[in-house]
Amino acid sequence: MNQALQNLKHSAVDWRMVLMAGVLLVITVVFNVMSDGIFLSAENLYNIAQQTAVVGILATVMVLIIVARHIDLSVGSVMGFVGVLIAFLMYTSNWSWPVACLAGLAASIAVAMYQGALTAFVGVPSFVVTLGGLMSFRGAAYMVADGKTQPLNDPFFLKLGGGFNGGIGTTASWVLGALICVAIIFSMASKRRAKKAYDVPTNPLWIDTVLALIPMVIVMGFVAVMNAYHIPNKEDAQGIPIPVLIWGAVALFMSFLVHRTRFGRYIFAMGGNPDAAALVGIPVRKVTMLLFLLLAVLTTIAAIVAISRLNAGTNSLGNSLELLVIAATVIGGTALAGGSGTILGSVLGALIMQCIDSGMLLLDVSIGVRYIIIGQVLIAAVVFDVAYRKWTGDVL
Amino acid sequence: MNTQSNIAESAAPKRKADPTKCLVGLRNIKKAFGGVHAVEDVSINLYPGEVVAVLGHNGAGKSTLMKMLAGAYPIDSGDVLINGEKVNVRTPADAQNLGIESIYQTLALADNLDSVANLFLGRELLTRWNTLDDHRMDADARKVFQRLNKNFKNYHTPVRRLSGGQRQVVAISRAIYFNAQILIMDEPTAALGPEETAMVAKLIQQLKAEGVGIFLISHDMHDVFALSDRLAVMKNGKLVGTYRTQDVTEDEVLGMIILGKQPASKLQAERHTA
Numbered sequence: 103m104n105q106a107l108q109n110l111k112h113s114a115v116d117w118r119m120v121l122m123a124g125v126l127l128v129i130t131v132v133f134n135v136m137s138d139g140i141f142l143s144a145e146n147l148y149n150i151a152q153q154t155a156v157v158g159i160l161a162t163v164m165v166l167i168i169v170a171r172h173i174d175l176s177v178g179s180v181m182g183f184v185g186v187l188i189a190f191l192m193y194t195s196n197w198s199w200p201v202a203c204l205a206g207l208a209a210s211i212a213v214a215m216y217q218g219a220l221t222a223f224v225g226v227p228s229f230v231v232t233l234g235g236l237m238s239f240r241g242a243a244y245m246v247a248d249g250k251t252q253p254l255n256d257p258f259f260l261k262l263g264g265g266f267n268g269g270i271g272t273t274a275s276w277v278l279g280a281l282i283c284v285a286i287i288f289s290m291a292s293k294r295r296a297k298k299a300y301d302v303p304t305n306p307l308w309i310d311t312v313l314a315l316i317p318m319v320i321v322m323g324f325v326a327v328m329n330a331y332h333i334p335n336k337e338d339a340q341g342i343p344i345p346v347l348i349w350g351a352v353a354l355f356m357s358f359l360v361h362r363t364r365f366g367r368y369i370f371a372m373g374g375n376p377d378a379a380a381l382v383g384i385p386v387r388k389v390t391m392l393l394f395l396l397l398a399v400l401t402t403i404a405a406i407v408a409i410s411r412l413n414a415g416t417n418s419l420g421n422s423l424e425l426l427v428i429a430a431t432v433i434g435g436t437a438l439a440g441g442s443g444t445i446l447g448s449v450l451g452a453l454i455m456q457c458i459d460s461g462m463l464l465l466d467v468s469i470g471v472r473y474i475i476i477g478q479v480l481i482a483a484v485v486f487d488v489a490y491r492k493w494t495g496d497v498l
Numbered sequence: 499m500n501t502q503s504n505i506a507e508s509a510a511p512k513r514k515a516d517p518t519k520c521l522v523g524l525r526n527i528k529k530a531f532g533g534v535h536a537v538e539d540v541s542i543n544l545y546p547g548e549v550v551a552v553l554g555h556n557g558a559g560k561s562t563l564m565k566m567l568a569g570a571y572p573i574d575s576g577d578v579l580i581n582g583e584k585v586n587v588r589t590p591a592d593a594q595n596l597g598i599e600s601i602y603q604t605l606a607l608a609d610n611l612d613s614v615a616n617l618f619l620g621r622e623l624l625t626r627w628n629t630l631d632d633h634r635m636d637a638d639a640r641k642v643f644q645r646l647n648k649n650f651k652n653y654h655t656p657v658r659r660l661s662g663g664q665r666q667v668v669a670i671s672r673a674i675y676f677n678a679q680i681l682i683m684d685e686p687t688a689a690l691g692p693e694e695t696a697m698v699a700k701l702i703q704q705l706k707a708e709g710v711g712i713f714l715i716s717h718d719m720h721d722v723f724a725l726s727d728r729l730a731v732m733k734n735g736k737l738v739g740t741y742r743t744q745d746v747t748e749d750e751v752l753g754m755i756i757l758g759k760q761p762a763s764k765l766q767a768e769r770h771t772a
Binding site: 384 | 628
């Protein structure tokens with residue numbers, strides 16, 4: 103048994119993630135009991151999943167921004183600006199949605215170049231740059247359509263935000279789930295093979311099997327729940343909502359960047375020790391600039407999902423969103439001092455926040471109390487973070 | 499990229515440089531920060547297989563001079579010659595490409611990354627798809643760390659949790675793995691216990707035998723006399739003089755460091771064969 107414990111300790115399991123998943127589980131069970139089984143109904147879980155997508159998408163990139171010792175306070179305003187712009191081009195200017203989205207991306211990139219250059223090359227703290235951006239781009243969002251709401255009606259485009267026709271259907275969901283499971287098995291096998299080839303010690307087989315089984319069970323369970331949601335008067339069940347699919351793809355891509363590319367490693371090195379990063383020859387400014395460009399791409403994706411979900415672009419789109427995104431990131435274990443954070447953590451953080459909010463909504467808790475509680479959850483997450491770092495010796 | 503993955507086999511094959519040919523020539527190097535002349539008109543040579551100690555008070559300009567050679571600070575004026583050829587060292591990457599490796603007093607480690615990531619920081623090995631080749635880096639790192647310290651085990655804990663000696667091993671391993679021709683060591687033994695200091699001393703002997711030229715910044719007179727072939731003393735940004743270590747006494751060196759006074763009867767030992 104002792105040996106088994108030792109194995110677990112050294113098997114690269116992130117105990118903080120396990121604990122967060124546990125917290126999420128407890129939250130859902132408690133709300134489910136209190137709401138007489140409504141919270142864990144397929145309908146509610148479907149809604150929570152698609153509601154979290156916008157914050158979740160932005161939180162994945164906010165992790166990297168904060169890890170690199172920066173912050174982006176303007177993300178909600180920029181998303182509002184880009185969202186209204188895309189909606190305006192589609193509704194008022196009659197552009198097709200792909201072209202309008204590309205134009206939105208271009209605008210977003212222009213914003214990122216401006217804010218990125220001020221941060222990376224001029225050396226203005228990103229807090230100041232994006233605080234200015236928070237106000238300016240909210241103004242820009244207003245100016246695009248003179249404050250008028252821009253309704254959307256392209257049927258394909260509206261699927262991107264989820265909603266009535268926003269699921270991919272049951273068959274496609276099962277197939278996708280199965281493909282993901284195959285990919286998990288394949289990646290675990292190739293990891294073991296590579297370790298053996300280089301004589302690096304591998305985990306015992308049973309640990310790797312368990313580590314592979316857990317995400318597979320979660321994926322298939324998720325598919326089953328999404329497939330169980332059947333909107334009344336509609337022929338087929340929903341399946342995985344498209345915004346969640348987009349969020350999942352974004353999270354996978356970001357994890358890939360973090361774990362498998364130089365870019366990701368440099369972001370962490372810059373956050374851990376900026377002086378060392380420069381001394382070993384990391385092109386710090388270029389990497390910072392690239393990070394802002396990545397932010398621009400994801401802001402555009404989030405804007406597309408948000409306006410499609412809302413069926414319209416409005417000048418208030420993304421109001422105060424930056425606070426939710428940063429909160430999700432911090433609840434997900436990203437240290438504001440920089441140098442540490444995970445993409446998976448941001449996913450869990452966003453889900454925890456949304457679950458608490460939705461759960462209280464189901465229980466008819468007033469909006470004032472909801473804000474108070476979510477604010478205190480954020481603080482509790484940071485208190486835990488500080489205590490956890492002291493305990494592991496990773497004091498920043 | 500001058501990586502060499504089989505480097506860890508202990509007697510790594512190195513180009514045997516001609517010991518009479520100047521490896522590094524610093525010529526009339528100047529650097530000012532605002533109005534302060536940090537380095538003024540300093541010229542020093544370094545030969546293959548030689549250790550030159552660079553001495554001086556805090557603020558004498560020795561670290562600034564070495565950081566210019568390492569590409570961390572731009573040079574205001576003056577030339578850097580490597581093997582007799584004038585080169586531009588504008589960035590740390592330039593220096594690395596010229597075979598110049600630095601071990602900084604601060605060690606330049608990213609504390610949140612593990613020892614393997616730190617060894618390869620800025621020069622990660624890539625697969626054919628341009629992704630990080632973690633398994634190869636892991637395997638190579640194990641060999642280098644083992645060569646430096648048989649007891650080294652912490653490959654996958656953040657380096658902030660390692661002891662001073664183990665952190666030093668990680669910093670030194672960069673120079674070993676990437677096959678330094680020219681090595682700058684800034685206070686390499688300041689944070690170390692006696693055993694680890696002996697390890698560094700042994701390593702310096704080994705690198706010398708392989709023809710590596712080493713600049714050693716140190717305050718420890720014992721280290722300087724035990725390890726260096728020549729010593730260059732700086733004061734207030736200027737070079738006081740360069741002497742063969744065996745020609746001067748500790749008191750004379752201290753006199754140069756503190757008073758900027760050249761020892762009366764000694765010949766300056768700057769070899770000019772470049």
